[in-house]
Structure formats: C-alpha cells, structure tokens
Amino acid sequence: MSGSHWRATVAGICLAGLALQASAFDVFRTEAAVPSGPSSPVLGDNQICSFGPIGQPLRLQEAVERALCNGPKTREAWINVKIRAAAVGQGRAAFLPTLSGQWQGVRDDSVTDVTGHPDLSSANRATIRSASVSLSWVLYDFGGRSAALRNATELLAAAQANQDAQLQQAFGTLARDYYGAQAAQGALTAAQEIVRTAQESLTAASVRAEKGVVPLSDQLQAETAYAQAVFNRVKAEGDCQSALGTLASDMNLRPDQPIRLPPPAEGVSTATEFSDSIGDLIDEAKRTHPSVRAAQADVDAALAKEQQTRAEGLPSLSLTAKYSHNNQPATLGLGIPQFPATGHDWYIGVQVTVPFFEGFGRVYQVRQAEAETDLQRATLDEAQQQVALDVWTAYQTLMATSQNIANSATLLEVAEHSFEANQRRYTVGVGNILELLNAQSDLASARKQRIQALTDWRSARLQLAAKLGRLGMWRISRD
Template sequence: MARDVFRTSNDISETPAAGFVSANTGSTGNAGSLCAFGAPGEPLRLDEAVNRALCNNLRTREAWANVKIQAAGVGAAKAAYLPNVSATWQEVRDGAVTDVSGYPQLSSSNHSTVHTGSVSLNWVLYDFGGRQAALRNSQELLAAARANQDATLQATFSTVATDYYSAQAAAGKLAAAQKTERIAHDSYVAASARVDHGVAPISDQLQAQTSYAQATFNKAKATGDLQTALGTLAADMGLSPAQSIILPAVEDGVALDRDFTEAVAEMIADAQRMHPSVAAARATLEAAVAKEQQTRSEGLPNVSFVAKYSQNNQPASLGLGEPQFPATGHDWYFGVQVQIPLFEGFGRTYQVRQAHAQVEVQRYRLNAARQQVGLDVWKSYQALQTGIENVGNGTVLLQIAQRSFDAAKHRYAAGVGNILELLNAQSSLSDANRQRIQALTDWRAARLDLAAKMGRLELNDLQVGNHYRQALFISFQASKGKAFALLRNWCCA
C-alpha cells in the first residue's frame, strides 16, 4: 500500500472496536491482537461478550471502514495544496514516403525512431478559500464518521449487554422452573400419600398431578427459551448459535444504592452536548457549511503557477525530396495562470442554493438528534427508577410468597389445609421467583441503557471481580462531575 504521507491513518483505530476493547479477556500482544479470541470463558463474563461482539459485529466493521474512507478524503483534500507534476514519454517508429510523379528527384523515403518526452507542473497558488473549505469539509466528515463509529459501538455494546442479560434471565427462569417442578412433585407425592391413607379425596391427587404436569411443561419451555437466548448471544459475538455458553447466576453481583437522586435535567443537558449521535450531526452540519463555502469558491478566479519542459529527437529536412538529418529539440515555459469563470449557465447559482439548503437540512437533523437524545435519557432514567424499586419489591414479594408456601405446606401436611391452598401458594411462589428474576434483568438492562443513551458507555464500565460485579462507570469532566460522580457511586457499590 502507498505511503501515508499525511498520516491520516492516525485517525483510524487499529481494530473495529476502537478504544472499547479490553486486554483482560484473553487477548494478548499488540492492539491488533485484541480482537483475537480463544474459546468462550466459563462462565462467560459480560465484558468478554461485549469485546467479542464489538470486534466481530458487521455493523462495527462497516463503521470502521467508513472512517477509513473519510480519513482518505482528508488526505486527498490536503493533497490539493501540493503541485501536480506529470511526465510523458513516447517512442515511435516514423516512416515518411513521398513519391512525386514525373520528378523522381523530389521523391523521398525516410524512416526514423522518434523519442519525445515532457514534464509539466501546475501549482494552484490562490483560489479564494476553495481548498481550505474542501479540507474543512473532509475533516468534518471524518469527525462525523468517527462519531458514528462511536455511536455504532455504543449501540452494539447496549444490544449485546441486553441479550446477555436476557440469556442470564432465561437461565434463572429455567432454574426457577426446575425448582417449581420439584416443589410440584413433592406436593403430588404428599397428596398421593394422603389419598392412599384415605384422608384426602382423589381430586387432591389429580389437582396436584395437574400442577406437576404444568410445571414440567413450563420447565421444557424455559429450556427452549434459554437455548434461544444463548444462540442469540452467540450470534452477537460472531459465534455459531450452537456454541456452548455458560453464564454466571442471575443474582451474582446485585448491589443497590437508593441514594441516586440527581436531577435528570442535568443528565439530559449533558447528553445533548456529548452524545455521539449529536456529535456526528454537529460535524455533518459543519461539513455542509464548509461545502457551501467550497461551492461558492469554485465559481471565483484561481491563480496557478505553471511550467513545462519538453524535448524530442525529431529528424529535420531541408525541404521536399531532401534527406532527413538527425536533430534534437526542446522547449520550455513557466509563468502564472489566472483562470476566471465568466459564465457557467447560472449553474453555480443553483449549486450554491443547493448547498445552502443542505446546511438547513443538517441543522434540522442536529436539533432532531438533540431532541431524541433528551427523550431517550428521560425514558431510560424513568425505567431505571422503576427497576430500582421493583428489585426491592420483588425481593419482598419472594420472601412473602416463600413464607406463604411454607405455611400452606405445613398446614396440608398437618391435615388442616386443603390442596387448593397449597397449589395457590405454590403458584404464587413460582410467579414471585419469575418476577424477581425479571426485575433483576430489567434493572441491569436499565442502568446500562441509561449509560448508552447518555453516550457514556465504556468497556471499563464492566468491572470483573471475584463476585462478578458488573459495575457501570460513567466518565465525567470536573465541570460536570456531580451528576456522574453520583451515578458512579450508585452503580458500583
């Protein structure tokens, strides 16, 4: 590949995952090897799943390629400041035959090999800001491409994390379904024993058996749901859906802090300034402004330095019928060329109008991006508040349901309770287990989603410890540190 004179490759990340890839998930060596993975870990940690997805996802690779395109565009715009030098060389076999009827002395036949070579130079010295506008346009498009790459990485990050939590929840629901099946089996055995001893009607046994069969059915469905979720997660990471994946328990790393009460307005305002989608829209607007200036400048004069030197060995002849003699020749010139567009059929006027309208479009898109980011942060914030509450509510509900079932089981064993009381308590306990698992999943997804909507996801947000703490760390600047410091303290307890 040709040499990168303007070092535009410095603006291109070494991997599709840019700065997101972590070196603590089995990748070793230089940056280029960070996207080289072995077999999935057992259990598979969230940071490893994210690493694999960011490296192997086709959307992140496409965004990476778009950055390369725009970086090359910056190099092309810088090249316009340098002179254009071209050289030509030609070698031909020349044959010239002249046959004058009646005057053979005037006839001639000459054959020669002719070499011709030339070098020309054209260097634009001044063009009323056209090249500068073109360079700024390409630089802003590069900034937009990098912001889009960041947004794509954050979206992929959020997607794989959501699928990870869904798979983890499916595993938890399967475990709950297995527990429910065991409880239903125990209830069926107890009811059968009472029927055998003649202290309960056969309907008790049949109802318990029905509940047991339903629990077995639900366990089979939970097994299928888990395999579907694991296949989706494997596909996110670029693996075969049949790849064996083992996940940590759904309740590992649960630590809530209810002191997170920072005003959401400050978070919205910061997201509207810093989110990658807003940064991309802002850069695209600046590129459109530069394009308008470039279009105007192309209709103005430009001043160039021009030069040319050529030489040849074209044979010379004294006249008609005279033989040719070897000869050499050369010519050269240099000077200043002024090119002034006088009339372009009014095309320039409409090109400028078009470029100006494009600026308006990009300005509206920037405002729309800010508005959407603000709404997304608001929704995610509210979902997080709900998630925090429901994790606590789910815990209380599970404790109550467990106590209710224990009491109903004891009453039934003592002969003072009926089978409906036992089966209702059993069903409530099963529902409470599922709701607890779903609340944990929703909470985890909501806190990560909030970081994604704020455009602040980083791979360092996933801290891996002995107890598998999935910490969400929001980077912040000193001037805006209060809200983000609170979020960091809340999430990482």
C-alpha cells in the first residue's frame, strides 16, 4: 500500500471516528432539561425507582412512588421530554456549518484496441484514489432557523409541562383509588362486624322464641336480618377485591397482587389548607396548572412554526467550500501510455437560493400553520375552562366532606348508643325485635359512612391539590 493510500485511509477512519465520537456527547447540553427519571419532578432526583416486596400494610407514600415510577403513562411523558430535548439540539445545530468528507478507491483496468493500428492500442491498469471535503454554512435565512429553534424550545416546554400534568394526574388517580380501596376494605370489616352482631341478635331471638317469650316471627325476622348481613358481607368482599385490583394496576402490578391496607385513621384535622377564596384558586390554576402551561407552550410553538414556514419561502445565503484530491493517471493522447499524476481542486464562495415558484404550495402551508395556531389557541381556552371547572368541583367536594367528618362521627356515636340500648331492652324483654333490627341496620350504615367520610375527606384534599397543580409528597406526610 502506497504512502498516499495509507494517509487517505487513515484520514477516512479518523473522520469516521470523530463523527461517532461526536454523537456520544451532548454538545448543546439539552439533557439538562430532561429529568433524571419519570418521577423526578415529584419525587426528586434522588429517588431510585427500585422496589422490593410490597409493604404489608401498603402505605400511601409507597403506593404513590410505585405508581409514578412504574406507570406506563408517566414513563411515556418522560420519554417525550427526551425526544423534545433532542429536537432542541437539532435546532441549535442548524446554526453551525456542515462538513462532510468522501474517499473513494477503485481499480481501473482499461483496454483500447485500435483496428489496423496496433501501435495506437493501449492497455492500462491503475488504482485510483480520490478524497474530498465539502463545507456548507447557511449565513442568513430571514429568521427561519431561529423560528425553528423557538418552535422546538416551546415544544420542549410543552412536553415538560405535560409531564408535570401527567404526574399530577397519576398521583391524584392513585390517591383516589388508594382511599377507595381503603374504604372498601373498611366496609368489609364493618360488614363482618354486622354479621357478628346479627348472629348475636338471631341467637337471642331464637332462645326467647324457644322459651315462648316472643313469637316465632321474631326469630324469622332475625334470621332474615342475618341472611341479609351475610349477603352484604359477600358483596363487600367482591367490592374490596375489585378496588384492590384497581390499586395494584395503578402501580403497574398484577391485579391479583395481594395487598393489605391500614385501616382509616381517626384524628383528622379539617382545617383548610387552601386559605384563598375559590375565585383566587381558580384564577391561579388557570395561570399555573401544568395542563394550561402546556397548552400555552403549544400556542407559542405554533406561532414559531408559522414564522418558520413563511421564512422557508424566502431566499437564503450560504457559504460553500470544497477541496478535492486524486491520483488519476494522465495521458497525452491516443496510443501514448498513461503517466502517474495527482490533481487537486478547491473553491470557496457564496450561494444564494431563491425559491421563485413552488407550485403555490407555500401559500397553503402558511394557511395551514395559521389554522394550527388558531387551533392551539382554542385548545388553550378549553384547558383553562376545564381547569376552572375541576378546581370548582374539587373545592366543593372538599367542603362537603369536611363537614361530613363531624357529622359521621356524631351519627356513629348515636347509632352505637341506640343499638346498645335496644339490645339491652330486647334481652330483658322490654323491647321488640323490629327496634333491635332497625338499630342494628342503623349502626351498620353509620360505620360504613364513618369510614367513607374519613377516606373521602383525605381523597378530596389531595384531589383539590392535584386540580390546582400543587400535589406533592408533602401532602401525604400525615396520612
């Protein structure tokens, strides 16, 4: 292999190595805009999404961490941020020149036979190598590249806001399903307790009926109440398993994953954490909620895309340069042998590109871009309207559940006293079976309502935080 051939080969390999090496570096630091993990905006960059066996009982904090780390939608939103960050890098790269190299090596075997003139015939064999380097640099394009970069930057901002919105939604959904499963588990416990008390009432009625103290109808009514209690317990078991399966699915686990939740804790404080008026809360959410910020970024991106589309139909000015080198043999004429030779060529200059006529396509591209901008503005209005409604609904739900915390406590206390009194009256022969069974039914309802009130209030508190875009791990520190 000749020296020049070796140098050309080495140059080609070096260029290829530089290209591969450059692809491994984040030159424009776009990865800084990407969270370290799908749950980082809520859980923090130090959170490692690695879990062991599920906690027994499963606490809300662990459930949230599993849902945000493992949920397919949260991972999709995170990956979309990575895609948009890479697009920003492409937009910045458009301001730099492009440099490309080409190397070619061929074996040339040419034979020329001149009929009747063998002295003019020739047979030449040569290994021909050529190399070239080209440079192109757009110097001015009426703001097209700047608009493209703004478009990519705004789409990245929209992706980041969408990730925040998705995390808020996943957090809120998990909290709702967690407390729903907790309520279902509590309802099952209450149903089991009602079965026990119904059994006691049936035993007491059966004993008194056997002694002839009360008619047989008392025993039959007690048996009916007991059968109804068993029926309700079986239904509560099914509802509990369904709710636990939904909770497991939120954490990207199998629905049949065994889960045990702690019972709803008493001692809640219904002092509102949202001291602003409902009007102020709505106004704040319409400005700062992640879904609104994402919609606003989409509007800005559409405006930049519209400007980019217009600029692409205008002239552009570029710097161009090229250098080439080859060892193509030379000959002075027909029948004269070829002689080794080298040649090189280079040029540098400017290039003006003017799109004189594009078949009227540019007109319609601009119209499409304008319409897409109008569409994004309508989407922004829709997002603000939906956020306002969601905040209003969540606020009213929280106010109602706050009042029902005290109401349910009073109801349960009264129902317990009523059942105890009627049970004593029936045991000593003063009361009747209908009073006892009614008190028993009222106690069952009061227990379920108390559990439901506790879980509803906790869920409503987190739902309002989610609708405001304020949901974070600190909100569950006391649950």
